Amino acid sequence: MARKPAQTPEGGPLRRGWTTGACATAATAAAYTALLTGRFPDPVTIALPRGETPAFALALEGLGPSWxxxxxxxDAGDDPDVTHGALVVxxxxxxxxxxxxxFKAGPGVGMVTLPGLPIPPGEPAIxxxxxxxxxxxxxxxxxxHGDAGDLVIEISIxxxxxxxxxxxxxxLGILGGLSVLGTTGVVVPFSCAAWIHSIHRGIDVARALGLGHVAGCTGxxxxxxxxxRYGLSENALLDMGDFAGGLLKYLRAHPIPRxxxxxxxxxxxxxxxxxxxxHSGRSEVDFDWLGDRLAEAGADAGLVEQARRANTAKQVLxxxxxxxxxxxDLVARRAQATAQAVVEGSGVAIEILVFDRQGGLVGAADGW
Known part of the structure; x- marks a missing residue:
């Protein structure tokens, strides 16, 4: 049984949209095809990382002898994305x-100026x-088309x-504009009530199936x-996202052992x-707090001060x-304590696993 899509409070499905990265890719495909053939494909179809093949209508075309x-x-769907309706060129x-x-940053696309992000300083925020x-x-x-594919791609918004x-x-030190983002090409609609509702329904299904181990992940x-790591089934995967509280509070009343x-x-x-x-709009990493944790771990004063002045959590890590x-590991133990306190008395045992951007395990706290 596949997980149901997120829904509006009225019960209708929330419409998904496309990331700036997907739009930039489709625009690049159309522009490069026109450079080689003199004709713009409209609509232009691309393949996304998970296999979707959306088609995009062109809003702008321009062609010169070497460009x-x-x-x-x-279109961000039903997500309240600040870039919904923006022109991605x-x-x-x-x-x-x-x-x-x-890659080059055109007008409206930022440049990375500080360390700690997936893209190094001096590069466009793509x-x-x-x-x-x-x-x-x-x-x-x-x-x-038998071309070498040597291109300069300038993205502007x-x-x-x-x-x-x-x-x-x-x-974050990304100056001059927006970032070109997306890991799947698809924007999952953000709706607190609908998303938390879908988490609750996922727990209900897992309990009905008699599952003893479920997972809630941020992405x-x-x-x-x-x-x-565990070979969990689709039904054991709860779409937690940013809503740890929505997951934990429901599990307290509707427990699953692990x-x-x-x-x-x-x-x-x-x-x-x-x-x-x-969610980044409602909570922030406290770099003083991270500095305190390093001090507790025996870090010298210089390292603690660097952590307090850091730009990103990754930089501190x-x-x-x-x-x-x-x-x-230290953060995982503290996170486990926060989560375990929410479900206290329910019989739910919680494990925390911290991963890097490549999916490598960098920290853990085993509550079992």
Whole structure:
């Protein structure tokens, strides 16, 4: 039995949308095809990481002797995404022979200026999965037309600099605009009531099936890692996302013996701090708190101060790792204590697993 899609409070399904990364990939496919053939495919179809093949209508076309430009209006579905309705533009130009695919930030796309993010400083804020998606679509089209595929891809989002002020980008040191994001290409609609409702229904199904072990994960990477670790069935996977509280409070009244919570270091740091809502708009990583944990672990004053002044949780984790301090284990234990307190008396035993961005286990607290 597959998990049901999220629903509106009225019971209708929430419409999913497409990430900026998916839009940028589709625009790149259209522009590169036009550069090679003189014709823009409209609509343009791409393949997403999970196998979906959506088609995108073009909102903008432009073609010159050595460049082509295409734009797509982002549809975020029923998600209240600040970039819903934004124009995502890809302009492709010939690169030097043998240079492969290179990326540039056009107007409205930010530049990374501080360490600790998936993209290093000095690079456009185009995340790894969208880069891979665009590189793969270029390779496919190049092979179809016998081209070398040496391209400079410039992504721009008009008014992206203004939209970025409504995000955490400035605080993260991403300056000048938005990030091009997405790990699946699909925007899952954000609705607190509907999402928490779907978590509750997942618990009900797991109990009805007599499952003794379920998992709630913050995202697809941690979920895949937990599945690989335990071989859990689809019915054992609860769409926790940011709603740790919605999961734990329902489990307290409707217990299942074993719960694994899996997630990235930043999200689980928030749980360790005592937050039950892990969304970036409603809770923040406290770098002073991380500094205190390092001090407790015996870190020297210089390292503690570096942690307090860090830009991202990942940066603190990297600093701790370089010093031989297992900070993720410490965070996992604190997160476990937060979670276990919520379900106290229910008989639910909780394990915390902390994963890196590649799905590697970096910290754990075994509550069994």
């Amino acid at each position: 082509a430009r295409a734009g797509i209006i982002k 890809s302009e492709v130009r010939r690169g030097e022979a043998g240079s492969g695919v290179r 995340n790894p999965v969208p880069r891979r998606m665009m590189s793969e679509v270029v390779a496919r089209i190049a092979a179809e 008009p008014d992206g600099d203004k939209l970025a002020q409504k995000t955490w980008n400035p605080r 697809s990477t941690s979920e895949a890692a937990v599945v690989a 719960l694994t919570i899996g997630g990235g270091f930043a999200k689980l740091t928030k749980l360790a701090q005592g937050f039950l809502d892990l 990297d600093l701790a790792g370089a010093a031989g301090i297992k900070l993720a």
